[in-house]
Amino acid sequence: EKKNPNESEFLQSVREVAEIVIPFIEENPKYKGSNILHRMVEPERVIMFRVPWVDTDGRIQVNRGYRVQFSSSIGPYKGGLRFHPTVNLSVLKFLGFEQIFKNALTTLPLGGAKGGSDFDPKEKTNGEVMRFCQSFMTELHRHISKYTDIPAGDIGVGKREIGYLFGQYKRLENEFTGVLTGKDLNWGGSLIRPEATGYGTVYFLIEMLNTANDSFKDKRVAISGSGNVAQYAAEKILELEGKVVTVSDSSGYIYASDGLTKDHLAFMMELKNEARGRVSEMADKFEELTFYEGEASWNAPCDIDVAIPCATQNELTEEDAKKLIEKGVTYVGEGANMPCTTEAVYQFQDHKVLFAPGKAANAGGVAASGLEMAQNALRLSWEREKVEEKLLYIMKNIHSQCVRYGKTESGEVDYVKGANIAGFVKVADAMLDQGAV
Numbered sequence: 323e324k325k326n327p328n329e330s331e332f333l334q335s336v337r338e339v340a341e342i343v344i345p346f347i348e349e350n351p352k353y354k355g356s357n358i359l360h361r362m363v364e365p366e367r368v369i370m371f372r373v374p375w376v377d378t379d380g381r382i383q384v385n386r387g388y389r390v391q392f393s394s395s396i397g398p399y400k401g402g403l404r405f406h407p408t409v410n411l412s413v414l415k416f417l418g419f420e421q422i423f424k425n426a427l428t429t430l431p432l433g434g435a436k437g438g439s440d441f442d443p444k445e446k447t448n449g450e451v452m453r454f455c456q457s458f459m460t461e462l463h464r465h466i467s468k469y470t471d472i473p474a475g476d477i478g479v480g481k482r483e484i485g486y487l488f489g490q491y492k493r494l495e496n497e498f499t500g501v502l503t504g505k506d507l508n509w510g511g512s513l514i515r516p517e518a519t520g521y522g523t524v525y526f527l528i529e530m531l532n533t534a535n536d537s538f539k540d541k542r543v544a545i546s547g548s549g550n551v552a553q554y555a556a557e558k559i560l561e562l563e564g565k566v567v568t569v570s571d572s573s574g575y576i577y578a579s580d581g582l583t584k585d586h587l588a589f590m591m592e593l594k595n596e597a598r599g600r601v602s603e604m605a606d607k608f609e610e611l612t613f614y615e616g617e618a619s620w621n622a623p624c625d626i627d628v629a630i631p632c633a634t635q636n637e638l639t640e641e642d643a644k645k646l647i648e649k650g651v652t653y654v655g656e657g658a659n660m661p662c663t664t665e666a667v668y669q670f671q672d673h674k675v676l677f678a679p680g681k682a683a684n685a686g687g688v689a690a691s692g693l694e695m696a697q698n699a700l701r702l703s704w705e706r707e708k709v710e711e712k713l714l715y716i717m718k719n720i721h722s723q724c725v726r727y728g729k730t731e732s733g734e735v736d737y738v739k740g741a742n743i744a745g746f747v748k749v750a751d752a753m754l755d756q757g758a759v
């Protein structure tokens with residue numbers, strides 16, 4: 323805390339890991355005496371830079387760019403770029419730190435990183451977004467390559483931004499390589515990458531439900547967010563005959579008492595991905611939907627069986643957790659990164675709600691990115707079925723690792739413990755092999 327003042331999100335994520343890993347280190351002499359956790363919480367490298375760009379009125383604007391290259395113990399740095407006004411060093415260090423464990427769980431050779439900027443792509447013209455991305459990449463390109471660091475998208479960085487970033491990298495380096503993931507299919511992207519985080523979260527939840535001989539059929543599912551992760555989590559749940567009763571954005575939430583239909587979902591995808599509108603417009607279009615301004619999905623006026631927070635960090639508080647428990651929630655899977663506060667997680671655990679942390683549940687996105695890198699290296703494009711089959715296999719494997727390291731004496735699974743220890747063991751073993759790095 324003394325070393326990293328004002329980094330509350332980073333400290334929160336480190337505390338959550340340390341609480342579990344320190345007792346494990348104490349029990350396992352192999353990890354003692356090598357200062358392994360202290361080394362792990364220090365990023366290998368942090369890059370901060372100025373991003374000047376010209377707006378439509380010809381004025382020069384300036385934002386701050388970052389890349390936190392946290393760990394390269396098991397593979398090149400890998401993690402998304404976030405463009406959002408709330409981005410700061412603390413947020414990116416927390417995301418980079420989480421990414422180390424998540425990437426280790428995927429079983430793929432991927433290190434951990436995160437980056438981005440406090441630039442807000444909302445209400446900017448395409449030209450402004452392009453000029454910002456070009457300026458951002460003009461500095462970033464020196465620090466990344468297909469062998470050292472392979473960024474991807476995150477909040478505010480979708481297909482459009484990845485396109486502009488890739489175009490500028492190619493121009494500067496004069497090479498067409500898989501240096502970014504989340505690319506369009508046309509020029510090196512992978513099938514299933516857009517769906518992977520949302521689908522993967524639901525695959526992970528299916529495994530959790532299976533352990534209780536349960537299924538998604540007729541389950542009432544509350545989702546927050548309406549972006550990439552939320553959209554495809556909702557799509558998969560509809561396929562499994564579950565009822566998605568809420569989605570949201572930063573202005574409020576949409577309530578669907580009978581569950582969203584395919585038409586509602588198609589409208590939402592068009593609205594969010596193309597028109598870049600607000601979820602409230604869903605209620606303008608469909609009279610059976612209600613918009614609750616300024617409220618979170620967890621306030622839905624109905625019972626809720628499954629909650630999938632897919633928006634942003636710390637969006638589900640202790641109070642929200644209590645509300646969900648009262649509504650009967652039995653499963654929670656984090657589609658976003660650290661969307662539940664520490665106190666909310668304790669509430670779920672104390673009330674025997676099965677809770678899956680983001681580093682396990684939402685690892686499908688980075689796993690598919692790893693598959694995109696493999697295809698780029700081979701200069702091949704795999705069929706949809708092949709990628710989806712691999713994704714499903716990876717999510718099942720992550721679930722098994724959580725069970726292996728998280729099974730308690732009473733036979734229940736502590737997914738938080740399981741995910742953290744499984745990730746730690748893989749990275750720590752590599753660090754021990756590689757010496758004082």
Ligand code: NDP
Pocket residue numbers: 475476477478479519547548549550551552570571572573632633634635637657658659684685687688
């Ligand atoms: P998007 O930018 O596509 O969507 C983000 C969604 O969250 C939008 O609906 C946004 O609403 C909403 N949101 C953002 N901030 C808030 C807030 N303070 N309150 C309520 N809603 C909010 O991002 P993604 O779907 O890609 O990412 C969502 C989460 O999932 C992030 O935590 C991300 O790190 C994580 N994640 C994403 C992966 C991916 O592959 N995309 C992989 C693994 C994790 P609005 O439009 O109003 O801003």
